[in-house]
Amino acid sequence: MTNVSAGTLRRRPAQRRSVERVERMLDECARLLDEVGYEALTTKEVARSAGVPIGTFYQFFPDKQGLVRALALRNLDAFLARLTARLGSAGISDWTDAVDLAVDEFVAMKRTTPGFAIVDFGEVLPTPEGPPLKGTNRLLDAALENNVIVADRLRALTIDLLGAPTGPGLDRALIVAVEAADAVLKLAFRTHPDGDPDLIAECRRLIRAYLADHLPEL
C-alpha cells in the first residue's frame, strides 16, 4: 500500500508519538474541512485542534496544500484498500461488476468519511502551486495525478480477476474513465448532499458505454 509520506511530507515521523501526531493532524484537517470548507481552513487551527504546536506542524507538512495533499493520499489508500477487499470477497463475473463496486465504494466514502466530501483524491484543489507552465522542475506533482494511480490499481485488479487484455490503450481508457467518473460523482454530490441518485446512475451508464468500446469482449 502506498504511504502518506510519499513525496508530501518534509520529515517522515519515526517515533510512535510523531506518527500519532501526524495522524491526528490529518484527522482534524478532515473534520475542519467539513466544518469550515477549504478556504477557511487554517494551519494554526489544525495544529491547535490536534494539540500540536504550530512549529511541529511545519516539521511534517510543507504548507497548507501539502497537508491537504497528504489527506488526499490517505483517502486514496483507504479507497483502494476497501475496494480491494470488496473485489476479493464478492465474486466478480465481469468488468461491469467492478465498475459498480468502485462507484459504490466511492459513494459510501463520500457519505461517511470525514472531509471526503470536500477533498477526495482527485486533482488536488487549486493547481498545486507556483508557475504552472514555466519551469519543468515540479518534482512533487505526484498528487496531481492520483487518478492515474487509481486507474493503475483498477487495471491490476481487473486483469487479475478476469484476464482482460492489457496494453497502452486500456491504460488510457481507464484513466479517462476514472477522471470522468470522478467529475460526474463530484457533480452528484454538489447537487445533493447524499449524492443525486439519478446522477450516480448516469455515471454508471457513462462509464459502461465508454468502456464497452474498449473492452469489446464480454
Added chain:
Amino acid sequence: MTNVSAGTLRRRPAQRRSVERVERMLDECARLLDEVGYEALTTKEVARSAGVPIGTFYQFFPDKQGLVRALALRNLDAFLARLTARLGSAGISDWTDAVDLAVDEFVAMKRTTPGFAIVDFGEVLPTPEGPPLKGTNRLLDAALENNVIVADRLRALTIDLLGAPTGPGLDRALIVAVEAADAVLKLAFRTHPDGDPDLIAECRRLIRAYLADHLPEL
C-alpha cells in the same frame, strides 16, 4: 448573452471608464493566472497591473474568488458566442458534429485565450467559500454550475438545428456529458501543454458513446 455582473460584482460599472477598468482588471487577472498560477495571484498585483487603486478593485469585486468567478463567467460568454457562431455557419448534419465543434472550440480557447488554461468556466476553484454544507442561503452559487449553463445552451442549439427530442432525461445527459468532457479535457491539458491529442480523441469517444445511449435516433 449573459453578463459578467450577474451575481458576481458588488457594483455594476455604469460609466464608460468604470467598464473599461473592470475589463482591464479581468484581462490582467487572466494574464497573471498564466504567469504565476492561481495561488500566487494577488488582488494587489491585479489592481496594480490594471492601473487601478486597490480600493477601486474592491468597489467592484467582493474578493479574489469573485474576481476569478467573474473571469470564468466572461470565458463562458466568449465560449458560447464562438460556438454559436460556428454552429450557425458550418452546416451541421447530426449531433456528433456539434460535439466535435464544441470540443474543438474548447481546445482552441485552451490554447489561445489567456488564463483559460488555468480557469475555464467549470466548477470554480476551491468550493466557493464558507461552510459548504450548513446553511442553505448560498444565493450566489450561480457560478458553481456554469456547466449547467453550457448544457442548457447546447441543448437549445442542437434542438434548434436538428430537432432532437427534448425532456428531463436529455437535460441531465447533456450536463453529465459537459461535466465529463470538461474533466477529461482538463486532464489532457494538465498532461500536455497543447493538450494531449490522444486524450482529446478519447474525450470525443467518451461523449459519443454516452450520448448514443440517450439519442437513439440516427
Added chain:
DNA sequence: CGGTGATATGAGTGGACCTCATGTTAAGCC
C-alpha cells in the same frame, strides 16, 4: 555523565486581504 545530533517549540516576520475615513467628482436645484 558530558557530548552530539535529532527533535520540539512558539514568538516573531512578512505579506495578503480587505476596510473605511477622507478626498474628489458629478448631479440636481434655485
Added chain:
DNA sequence: GGCTTAACATGAGGTCCACTCATATCACCG
C-alpha cells in the same frame, strides 16, 4: 453661476494567516 447632496475614488493601515528560526529539550552513546 453658486449651493447641496449624493455617488464614486483612493490608499494608508488593521487584522489575520502562512511560515521561519533561534533557542530549548530530548535521546542516545562512549
